[in-house]
Amino acid sequence: MYIRVTSRKNKDNSVVKYVQLAHNVRNPKTGSPQANVLFNFGRLDRLDMESLRRLERSIRRFLGEPLDPVEAPKPELLSCRPLGGAWFLDQLWRKLGIDSILKRRLKEREYRTEVERALFAMVANRALAPLSKLQLEKWVPEKVVIPGLANVEVQHCYRAMDFLLESQEDVEREVFYAVADLFYLEVDLLFFDTTSTYFEMDAWDDEEQDLKALGHSKDSRPDLPQIVIGLAVTRDGIPIRSWVWPGNTSDMSVIPEVKRDLAGWKLGRVVSVMDRGFSSEENLRILQRTGGHYIAGERLRAGKPEVEEALSHPGRFRTLQENLEAKEVVVGHGEARIRYVLVRNPAEAKRDAHTRTKHLEKLKQKLAKLKELDGEAHTKAHCALYSHIVYKRYLQIDAKGNLRINQKAVKAAERLDGKYLIRTSDDTLSIEDITLGFKQLWEVERAFRTLKTTLELRPVYHRKDDRICAHVLLCWLALLLVRLAEVETQQTWANLRFELEKIYLVEWESTDGKVFQRTELTQEQTGIFSALKLPEPPRIWDISLPKGQKV
Numbered sequence: 001m002y003i004r005v006t007s008r009k010n011k012d013n014s015v016v017k018y019v020q021l022a023h024n025v026r027n028p029k030t031g032s033p034q035a036n037v038l039f040n041f042g043r044l045d046r047l048d049m050e051s052l053r054r055l056e057r058s059i060r061r062f063l064g065e066p067l068d069p070v071e072a073p074k075p076e077l078l079s080c081r082p083l084g085g086a087w088f089l090d091q092l093w094r095k096l097g098i099d100s101i102l103k104r105r106l107k108e109r110e111y112r113t114e115v116e117r118a119l120f121a122m123v124a125n126r127a128l129a130p131l132s133k134l135q136l137e138k139w140v141p142e143k144v145v146i147p148g149l150a151n152v153e154v155q156h157c158y159r160a161m162d163f164l165l166e167s168q169e170d171v172e173r174e175v176f177y178a179v180a181d182l183f184y185l186e187v188d189l190l191f192f193d194t195t196s197t198y199f200e201m202d203a204w205d206d207e208e209q210d211l212k213a214l215g216h217s218k219d220s221r222p223d224l225p226q227i228v229i230g231l232a233v234t235r236d237g238i239p240i241r242s243w244v245w246p247g248n249t250s251d252m253s254v255i256p257e258v259k260r261d262l263a264g265w266k267l268g269r270v271v272s273v274m275d276r277g278f279s280s281e282e283n284l285r286i287l288q289r290t291g292g293h294y295i296a297g298e299r300l301r302a303g304k305p306e307v308e309e310a311l312s313h314p315g316r317f318r319t320l321q322e323n324l325e326a327k328e329v330v331v332g333h334g335e336a337r338i339r340y341v342l343v344r345n346p347a348e349a350k351r352d353a354h355t356r357t358k359h360l361e362k363l364k365q366k367l368a369k370l371k372e373l374d375g376e377a378h379t380k381a382h383c384a385l386y387s388h389i390v391y392k393r394y395l396q397i398d399a400k401g402n403l404r405i406n407q408k409a410v411k412a413a414e415r416l417d418g419k420y421l422i423r424t425s426d427d428t429l430s431i432e433d434i435t436l437g438f439k440q441l442w443e444v445e446r447a448f449r450t451l452k453t454t455l456e457l458r459p460v461y462h463r464k465d466d467r468i469c470a471h472v473l474l475c476w477l478a479l480l481l482v483r484l485a486e487v488e489t490q491q492t493w494a495n496l497r498f499e500l501e502k503i504y505l506v507e508w509e510s511t512d513g514k515v516f517q518r519t520e521l522t523q524e525q526t527g528i529f530s531a532l533k534l535p536e537p538p539r540i541w542d543i544s545l546p547k548g549q550k551v
Helices: 048-063 084-095 098-106 117-127 136-144 154-166 166-181 252-266 281-289 305-311 347-371 380-386 407-415 433-454 464-489 494-498 523-531
Strands: 002-009 015-026 031-042 077-084 187-198 228-232 239-246 269-274 293-298 319-321 326-329 340-343 394-398 404-406 419-424 504-510 513-518 542-543
Touching: 031 048, 077 117, 084 098, 084 117, 084 166, 084 494, 084 523, 098 117, 098 166, 117 136, 117 154, 117 464, 117 494, 154 166, 154 305, 166 239, 166 464, 187 293, 228 252, 228 464, 239 252, 239 319, 239 407, 239 464, 252 293, 269 433, 293 433, 305 419, 326 433, 340 433, 347 380, 347 407, 380 394, 380 404, 394 504, 404 504, 419 433, 464 494, 494 523
Parallel strands: 187 269, 269 293
Antiparallel strands: 002 015, 015 031, 077 504, 187 228, 228 239, 293 419, 319 326, 326 340, 340 419, 394 404, 504 513, 513 542
């Protein structure tokens, strides 16, 4: 009589192991021994190990043997790799059905490698420890536990990337519908913005590449070739689609393509949200000619007559959220009318006032140290103070050439404390949508920051255009998983990753075989899995016995 471990392979190629109590009987027809199962203990990953220990102690008591053997096999620690982060992302990946979406597409192909697992490994790498595709060959078997993937070769990664790019449109659409259904996304209003990322290289041939090009750099590197990346996100900053264009593409020219690509998705309006630096009159006119609507910030200190009229317009602010008040202002008449929303943050207004008071106190001290000129030429100290990036807005020069605090400028600054002005071309949007929509721009920009920093979009190690586009797609999938985790847990991915990566898979070996066991979960780790309704990793991952030995 003995305990044995059997395996069963499911349709999705996952393997489930079962623990059974059996004994051998002789087959009367063949004469060979045959296992007869007396009791099923259940699945290995859900096994109650304590029940087996109780059975062991009961047998020892019956045999009159000591409960604690004098010489037990001493286990040896062979390896210890992070498990929690990859397991969490994999369970979220499966919950969204991305594995099924890819496998349905793969049925038409005859790949001999685990393409879906290779794609997940590359996505997980972006979120956990961004590396080049070549370095994945060491990362997968040595630095992480990827469920269902023991190792990967770089050529398999490239083939998987080619497949992903070929299936981009279908994958993006199906992933969007799956996410929208599972997490009840609000998609009546989508926000679109672009960014750029550059390539650091010794030499590049612009004749052989369609994407890499010099253009307006949002990373302040106009000297380097770049690509332009677009993202459409929901109110919560969930990215639902990405685009890649040549580096010399203007933001205005891509709006028709974005609207065309999203037309069949049964979505609501797609609104371009732009910051103050992009909202010139020329840009806004170009945008409207393409049939798009916008929400754009206005420069409060630009001195435009329309802005001054909007700031001085009477009316009460309406509270939208805590520390967020707004009122609608319409300037002009007929076709020349402009719809504004003036927003005020009371908490920010207090901070602005406090900061200005500190600046004025320091400015008074610096002015007291300056020599009175009485018509003489300015000294270096006068010039340095008058050109100071902070103090110059509060200074003026009197008739004798001396620097004085400009009280009118101080009053004008007080008038702007905690305020910002938003302009929109859509008369159907509510004040809430306009205000929170512009605030959502921070979420879009945060998504771009996550792409460039946490997920390390650059440096891009690929030279071919197709591989560059596939790389951006992998980053988009990683960003999707990361933002869903952040929204559902209300924690940053940096905190989530730090906590999850403390879950390890430990490999023990003794004369009785090998055991793969995860570390105990903390309350914080359990809460993360619970927030997204994801299963925790099994306590006993696997058991392997010496060759020819039965448990």
